[in-house]
Amino acid sequence: MEVLRAQRIVKNYQDANSVLNILKDIDFSVNKADLVAIRGTSGSGKSTLLHILGLLDEPTSGNIYYFDKLVSTKNRDLSQFRNQHIGFVFQFHFLLMDFTALENVAIPMFVSGKSWKRSLAEARKLLTGLGMDQRLKHYPNQLSGGEQQRTAIARALINRPDIVFADEPTGNLDSKHAWEIINLIKHLNKEYGHTFIIATHDQNICNNMNIHYKLDKGVLEQEAVL
Ligand SMILES: Nc1ncnc2c1ncn2[C@@H]1O[C@H](COP(=O)(O)OP(=O)(O)O)[C@@H](O)[C@H]1O
Ligand SMILES: [Mg+2]
Incomplete structure (x- = not known):
């Protein structure tokens, strides 16, 4: 079942005297339970693309459909749609420092009503299912980087989103904790059918996903799985 389809996505940034064409005419779609990697060097536009697909940012032109319905990004508050359908995990966890791990994960569900x-x-x-049962009452600054990212993943999953975007989710972790997070994502995909789109500059991480794309010079190309 198709969750998301993006058609002819273009993103330009205007600076003082020129237009930067960051994304050129990108077509992309994701089915339920896909595990997708988007690989690209730093500055290639991965974050820009994920933010547009995840409705955090607007394309200069192009259309985005969720479940075959056009999502209009103009003049509309999409926060409720995101809260119900979309999860985000960023390179930096963005956990609320004054709340415990447990509370941080609970908040999006409370916000949903x-x-x-x-x-x-x-x-x-x-959190218990993610091996965090001994860390529920810890504050973010009392957690290791890997535990912070586990908490961020739990927060992204709590409203049972249809799709989770992870933007360099292991970028701040050492390689041991990075692999813990990658294995956790693979496990969640395999066992529960969670759909993940992961942006990374790391070929090894990419090789662990089921569907591979490369973003280069504003063009997104699907690559064969080795
Ligand atoms: N708000 C902005 N204004 C102008 N240029 C931007 C803006 N945001 C990102 N860019 C540029 O767009 C390009 C892609 O950035 P980004 O999506 O962050 O790449 P990546 O995540 O692959 O490192 C970079 O060259 C960056 O400088
Ligand atoms: Mg980025």
Whole structure:
């Protein structure tokens, strides 16, 4: 089942005297339970593309469909749509420092309209499943980098999104913790059918995903899986 389709996505940035054409006419689609890597060097436009696909940023032109319905990004508050359908994991975790791991994970569910009690119960279940049962009451600065990223992944998953975007999710981790996160993502995909789009500059990470794209000079190309 198709979750997302993007058609003819163009993104330009205007600076003082020229136009930077960052994304050129990109077509892309994702099916339920796909595990997709988008590889590209630093500055190739991976973050820009993920933000557009995840409705955090607007394309200069082009259309984005979720479940075959055109999502208009103009004049519309998309935060509720994102809260229900889309999860994000960034290179930096962006956890709220004054809240525990458990509370950080519960917040998006509470925002979606569920009770705080139910949100906490669900967050506890999810974090426990990710091996974080001994860290529930820890604050972000009391967690290791890998634990912070696990918490961020739990937060991205709590509303059972249709798609999770992960923008260099292992970029700040040493290689041991990076592989823990990659294996966790693979496990969540295989066991529960979570759909992930992962941007990375790392060929090894890319090789661990099922579908590979390369972003180069603003052009997105699918690559054969080796
Ligand atoms: N708001 C902006 N204004 C102008 N240029 C930008 C802006 N955001 C990103 N860029 C440029 O777009 C290009 C792609 O950036 P980005 O999507 O962050 O790449 P990546 O995530 O692959 O490193 C870079 O050259 C960057 O300088
Ligand atoms: Mg980036």
